[in-house]
Amino acid sequence: MTEIAVVGGGLSGCLLACVLAQRGEKVVLYERRADPREGTAERGRSINLALSERGLNALRRVGLAERVLTDALPMRGRMIHPVAGDLDFQSYSADGTRAINSISRGALNNVLLDAAAKAVDIRFEHRLTGLDPGSGEMVFDTPGGPARGRAELVFGADGAGSAVRGELLRHDATAETLDFLDYGYKELTIPARDGEFALDPGALHIWPRGRSMMIALPNPDKSFTCTLFWPNSGTGAFASLSSPAAIERFFADVYPDVPPLAPDLVSDYQHNPVGLLGTVRCTSWHSGRACLIGDAAHAIVPFYGQGANCAFEDVVVLDECLRRTGGDWTATLPLFESSRRADTEAIARMALANFIEMRDKVASPLFRLGQRVEHTLERLLPGRYVSRYELVSFTNTPYAQVRRRVRAQHGALAVGLGAAATLAGGVAKAWRRP
Structure with a gap:
């Protein structure tokens, strides 16, 4: 049994605490806020989440997927509102049946907190002010004054403004780009x-x-x-x-x-x-007894609806790395980072690209034509041609692999169209010969 501190009682922190507790680890979860289940949400800060397959896959591991979906509403496509003219519905999937799920961040966090509270010790109103990544010694600011703690392993699951990341920076254990x-x-x-x-x-x-x-x-x-x-x-x-x-x-x-x-x-x-709105990158996610996970390690912009899904998937990958190393944390942390880094960079890039698509391209006739062509190809070539959106939202295909596959699909399509055009030109010339 390893004594583990998880700093951050948000979405990824609660899920991580539950998964580690299932593995038999002794976990203490620290959260800087008061218990959000007993108060009101901060005004204008909810940002509803689009929960999709990657997030649901993670929640299934702790038996929460069905419970969470009772608070969610399925969205099967985009409804485009032009300045003038008719609304335009654009299905997310070729068959029109697949959906991403709208859920409030607060509602999801409360479900996860309830589950974590049954499995681990949660200490609210503990704001991390000091961490020695070498020893695992922690200092917190609490309503009763400074408090200290120590753990064999400290996970920073405390979001894009991570205090744990700040402590790693202070100890020259990582560098960040914002x-x-x-x-x-x-x-x-x-x-x-x-x-x-x-x-x-x-x-x-x-x-x-x-x-x-x-x-x-x-x-x-x-x-x-x-x-x-x-x-x-x-x-x-x-x-x-x-x-x-x-x-x-x-x-x-x-x-x-x-x-x-x-x-x-x-x-x-x-x-x-x-x-x-911004993207966070770190040169290293772990040092000594400390490790970053979720937005604390790699926050992304929200335009692919993958922020929470990606953070949840981090927990899945970490759990799989633990299985591969037989529970050896010394081997697990570097394996986790090396296994995950390319995927988090891939979704960061795709999220930025999707911002341009959402704010501009979705309203254009050319984009709508391209989407119809993609859906036609998906129906004609089931399993062989799959759109980027479906791969990201409705499968667990690693993000980096999604980018490679989509590039290969588009390349093959371009070659095919070129060959068809050449063949058509040849036929036309032959037809014109006397």
């Missing part, structure tokens, strides 16, 4: 209308506007959580709208179908905070 976008996010709400959904609950709604966009995900209470992804500077940026009149005028012009559905639009816009 690539922030010149974009931020802000949440709005579309409430239920006459007790029903104001929009189709079976879709992820997107308002693509070139340099910016808004999305909306359904909630079980029949509301929608909307998220604006706008530039931080320039025209149409968060900073450019200050007065209620300016906010109302801008939404009437750019998102004309939203104001009638969002009675608290101006209040939400003025009072909900603007969050940061």
Whole structure:
């Protein structure tokens, strides 16, 4: 039995604690917040999650997948909202049956906390202020004053702003790169209308506007959580709208179908905070007795809906590495990093690319044509041709392998189309000969 500290009681920290407890390890889970199950969520910070196969695969390991899905709503495609004209539904899968699942971060975290509380010791209101990665000695700031702890192994599962990563940096045990976008996010709400959904609950709604966009995900209470992804500077940026009149005028012009559905639009816009968007990379995820996991090691932008799914998959990979090493942590930590690094870099790149697709390309006729061609190929070549989106969202194919396979598929398709064009040209020439 290894004494393990998990710092961070969010999604990946709770799942990790449960998986380690199943393996017979002695785990203490430290969380800087008070117990979120006993309070209210921070305003404008929920960001609904799109839970897909990778996340569900991880949750099955601790018997929580079915429980979590009772709080989720399946979304089988994107619903595109143009400035003018009809809505356009774009299915995520060739057969139209596969779905990603909308769930609130808070609801999912509460389910995981309940499970963790049955398996490990949880200490809330413990904010990490010091860590010696060599000895596993920890110092926490608590309401009762400084507190100390020690563990044979310390996992930093404390998110993109990880205090554990900060301590590794302080000890020169890693280096980090923070690539922030010149974009931020802000949440709005579309409430239920006459007790029903104001929009189709079976879709992820997107308002693509070139340099910016808004999305909306359904909630079980029949509301929608909307998220604006706008530039931080320039025209149409968060900073450019200050007065209620300016906010109302801008939404009437750019998102004309939203104001009638969002009675608290101006209040939400003025009072909900603007969050940061960026990618975190580290030169090393582990040193001595400390290891980073999830967003603490490799935070990504949210535009593929894979942040939580990727972090959950980290726990699966770590568990598999432990099985391969027979529970030898000295061998497991470097194996975990080497097994996972290429995949986390691959999804970081795909998430950035998908931002451009969502805010701009999904509204174009050429994109819609390409999507129809892909779905046709998937039906004609089942299992042989699979789109990037389906591989990422509906399989557990490693992210790096997804990128390689998609490049190979596109290359083969280009060769095939080229050969067909050459053949057609040859036939046409032969037909024209006297």
